[in-house]
Amino acid sequence: MEGIVFEKLNSLGALLEPLNPFKVAVLTNTTVRDIWLEEVLDSISEYEVHPIIIPDGEKYKDLETARYVWEKLIKIGFTRKSLLIGLGGGVITDIAGFVASTYMRGTLLGLIPTTLLAQVDAAIGGKTGINFHGKNMIGTFYLPNFVLIDIMTLSTLPMVEVLNGLAEVVKYAILDREVYEILTRISSPQEAIKSEELIRKSVEVKVRVVEEDLRESGKRRILNLGHTVGHAIEKLSGYKIKHGFAVSVGLVVASKLGERLYGFDSGKVYELLKKFGLPINLPFEPSKVLEAMKLDKKAWYGKIVFIIPVKIGEVVIEEVPESLVLEVLREVRE
The missing domain is CATH 1.20.1090.10 (Dehydroquinate synthase-like - alpha domain)
Structure with missing residues (x-):
């Protein structure tokens, strides 16, 4: 499966070059924002980038959160040639994948998993989903354009x-x-x-x-x-x-x-x-x-x-x- 790379976060810009996105949105949560978002934004400063922040936790992996992200994308003029990046653990990578696969029937998608669970499982393989009367009951199969794995992000994990x-x-x-x-x-x-x-x-x-x-x-x-x-x-x-x-x-x-x-x-x-x-x-x-x-x-x-x-x-x-x-x-x- 192409597109899975083990590199440092500051190599993100090189991954975006062949995609040439119109706009970039970075979906993350309040916890990861305070640790890794600045470094990610610095590495892609030449693009028009819009951070989208949601609360941290499995209970936010739901339809309301997906709706919130869809509305944010509409407001910033996100197109099918724009790139949504999921920066965080499995909840973030699942929501990012689900939103990217359904917004305008599919946008560009990149994942930067920052937990061990996301790096070895949630961000790999194209499964997306939100919880609805059960775990991942609503979802799609949608392969990301890239998955960037930097094991240094694991050093801050509780x-x-x-x-x-x-x-x-x-x-x-x-x-x-x-x-x-x-x-x-x-x-x-x-x-x-x-x-x-x-x-x-x-x-x-x-x-x-x-x-x-x-x-x-x-x-x-x-x-x-x-x-x-x-x-x-x-x-x-x-x-x-x-x-x-x-x-x-x-x-x-x-x-x-x-x-x-x-x-x-x-x-x-x-x-x-x-x-x-x-x-x-x-x-x-x-x-x-x-x-x-x-x-x-x-x-x-x-x-x-x-x-x-x-x-x-x-x-x-x-x-x-x-x-x-x-x-x-x-x-x-x-």
């Missing part, structure tokens, strides 16, 4: 955001043996965010899958490993539990199912999650989690489908009997 992203990296470690080997050598979250090799390899795993199946009609579904339970936990918490923490518990459930069905060594997953201090216990009643899972968009034809590890580097996509799911949920709840 530890909770580092851990939030590490859960997705553990997911890649289950899907890919090379990522697993790298992650087993890393001893702390602080070491992980300094490892460009780890982040690059995680991105490569996702890109490899997405290039085979952009619209999630088949193989791309393996990237939902841990998300069947994860999205249910997020929804039940009113999105107060962070995505990565919810996925972490989802990885435990998937690993336990793999152990029951295929003899997968779930201890390998437990070991990684515990090393980084990620949650491993279900925070809600199993029956409530099961019901929430049935309403998730990943439940095709109303049936609960899991991504189940067979061994490190190999997973299967499989419908699992509710009785077994409930049994494992109860085990993880204890």
Whole structure:
């Protein structure tokens, strides 16, 4: 997948040259604005640039925020040949992608992910979305013109955001043996965010899958490993539990199912999650989690489908009997 570059923020101007945008809008939140916006604006000062600032938080990833951004773009005379840049974490990159894909049926789009979760997951692969009666229930597939990854932006992250992203990296470690080997050598979250090799390899795993199946009609579904339970936990918490923490518990459930069905060594997953201090216990009643899972968009034809590890580097996509799911949920709840 072209357009993903590992460079410093001050290289942004070079990425804009071939696009020759009429106008540029930079969408970010109040937190990232105070840390990185000035450096981004300085690197593209020769363009007409309009910052658009929204509040920080998952609860603002909604239709009202999208409407606010659309209206801002109209007011500044934004055209299809203008560039919308999403500067921030997964909420920002998701909203920026959604707005860019729908405004005038598609504008130029650039993403600058500043969290680990966004760098290895949310900004990669062309998925966009807003929350509407559930996680990412309204969205599109829309590939950005570029994704600029500067791992130095991770140096200002609070530890909770580092851990939030590490859960997705553990997911890649289950899907890919090379990522697993790298992650087993890393001893702390602080070491992980300094490892460009780890982040690059995680991105490569996702890109490899997405290039085979952009619209999630088949193989791309393996990237939902841990998300069947994860999205249910997020929804039940009113999105107060962070995505990565919810996925972490989802990885435990998937690993336990793999152990029951295929003899997968779930201890390998437990070991990684515990090393980084990620949650491993279900925070809600199993029956409530099961019901929430049935309403998730990943439940095709109303049936609960899991991504189940067979061994490190190999997973299967499989419908699992509710009785077994409930049994494992109860085990993880204890």
